[in-house]
Amino acid sequence: MRYILAHDLGTSGNKATLFSEDGRLIKSEVFSYDAHYFNDTWVEQNADDWWNAVCRTSSSLIQSTGVDPGEIGAISFSGQMMGCLCVDRNGTPLRPSIIWADQRAQKQVAQIEEHISQQDFYHIVGHRNTASYGIQKLMWVRDNEPEIYEQTYKTLNAKDYIVFKLTGKFYTEPSDANSVACFDLKTFQWSEEILKITGIDPDKLPQIKPSTFVAGGVTKEAARATGLAEGTPVVMGGGDGVVANIGCGSISPGKTYCCMGTSAWITTTAEKPIFDEQMRTVTWAHVIPGMYAPNGTMQYAGGAYNWLKNTVCSMESYKAKEEGTSPYTYMNEQIEKSTVGANELIFLPYLLGERAPRWNPDAKGAWIGIKPETTRGDLLRSVLEGVTMNLSICLDILRTQMDIKEITVVGGGAKGAVWRQIMADIYNARIKVPSLLEEGSSMGAAVIGGVGTGIFKDFTAIDRFINIESVHTPNSGAVEAYGSVKEAFETCYFALEDAFKKMARHL
Structure with missing residues (x-):
């Protein structure tokens, strides 16, 4: 075995x-580390914490x-x-990693906008030009920490750093390269146009290999640190949101999945990018070579329901x-007593602003339509409906190009x-529920x-990992309602859009 x-x-x-080759989950181990939040919008992590976590969990699982x-x-x-x-030529981190949640690079976003429109940027990389991505963060390092930039040999994402620590090789792959936002979706290589606009030295970016590429074998030093066998093949894998495509089948x-966590997203698999005229959705490079993963991600989904529980x-x-x-048991009992449409109550789930489909950091949460007869169950149901409504807008965009x-x-x-x-009724789709709800990324990485x-011969091996436990079919009456x-x-969102903007400026 x-x-x-x-x-x-x-x-x-x-x-x-740890998975067996027949798809059984043998055991999981989790090791926590901190993210450091400061200066309002800055978020960093120590890369050695990632490595320590990999060493500890690998060794513990084996033992x-x-x-x-x-x-x-x-x-x-x-x-x-x-x-x-x-990192420098030896792979030593020169500073903490600036992670996905960091928003410090606003000036660098503006620098890029002086030379290319949002639409043109979007049609090259599949994403808007925002401070969330890697190239804007690297520009910030260049502009504010020039001594660090000069010493930088390569810039890496989290899993790319661990691949280096295990093998001594500097690589990335399409999904994480795409998250740097200077990746050309047509060529699957670094975009010469974006790099010229940003002024970033392309030599500071790692070579792009397929997600299935064997980067090398575990070195003797890494074997001692992790308990793994020297020479064990190390495969690149991919960025978590895209790897989960594999883990969810x-x-x-047209094969589509929805991850309903604190934030939430709907992602499908496609043979070409899906470009939305209003740029409401994005397209990722898939971890399946040559494929794409069009996606819509919202800020606060399960988070809104958790807020409801706590407040x-x-x-x-x-x-x-x-x-x-x-508590959700009792909340769900009340929700079931409410009706489709929550007795004409609308909830806008924008407690942390919104990414897709609004791209509006000023958006706020709101209940609209409260009446004397509004019940507690209506309030609760409207939150679930509001979150699902928002995601359904992203789904409608994906459906313009696939069934x-x-x-x-x-x-x-x-x-x-x-x-x-x-979900089944608002999406008007069969909802399939696997037995393992929290293992999509892990199973995807394993495959x-x-x-x-x-x-495994190909990606259909995921079928031996996934066990569908239940299926919900849409109710035609509810779909129509x-x-x-x-x-x-x-209508409610757009009626309040100007109000949100004024609140952000004056409150």
Whole structure:
């Protein structure tokens, strides 16, 4: 029996998961690390914390499972995207990594806008020019820490740094290269036009290899640090949001998944980018060579429901604590008593501003339509409907170029049957629920590792990992009713757009 070790390098920690080649999850280990928030919009992490987490979890998994390290046939990765870690020729970090959540590079965004429009930028890289991406962060380093920039040999994302630590090689792959935002979706190489505009030295960017590329074998030094066998193949893997496509079965055109976590997104697989005239959605380079992953991501989805629990549902939380159960159980009971459309109550889920489809940092959360007869259940149901309505706008954009009839749903928001049925009715799609709701990125990384090393013939190997536990079908009456609710939802947002802008300036 051969095994595959998948490392999922997130913002709060690294999860190492050991899978057997027949798709069984053997065991997972999580090791946490900190993100450092300061100066309002700055967020950094220590790259050595990532490496320490990989060493600790790898060693712990091997010891606790008793698996012979020599039977691990591949190591692969899913990692946080849109970062900027500057390293010297020896791979030593020159400063902490500026991670995806950091927004300091606003002046650099403006510098780029002086030379290229948002539309033209979007049609090259599939994304808007914003401070979230890697190239803008590297420009900030150049402009504010020139001594660091001069010493920089390569800039890496999280999993690329771990690949280096294991193999001594500097590489990236298309999904993470795309998150640097100077990647040409047509050529799958660094964009000469964007690099010329930014003035960034292209030699400071790593060579792009396929996600399935074997970067090398585990070195003797790395083997000592991790407990892995020297020479174990290390496969590139990809950025977490795209790797999850594989883990959720989105491996061919039209296969679509929705991750309903604190933030949420809908992503599909396509043979070409999906460019929206209003730039409401983005397109990622897929981890499947030559494919694309069009996507719409919202800021606060499950987060809005959690906010509801913590602020409005203290009674349910108290009762749950007394009885040793979940507050969501009592919340869902009340939601079921409400009706489609939450008794004509609209909730705008923009508690942290919004990415797709609004791209409006000034947007706010709002209830619209409260009446004397509005019930607690209506308030609760409207939040689930508002989040799902917002994601459905992204889905409608994807549907302009492909037929999407079923969606695999993962993440914490997929745990509740009530919300899953609301999704089926608003999306007008069959909702498929796998038994493992939190393992999409890990399973995707494992399959990439297996394909890269020849353990698996192709990406259809994910079928042996996924077990669909339940399916929700849309109710035709609810689908029809939600059509008018969505129109009201859109009207409410645009009616308040100017108000949000004035609030941001004057309050």
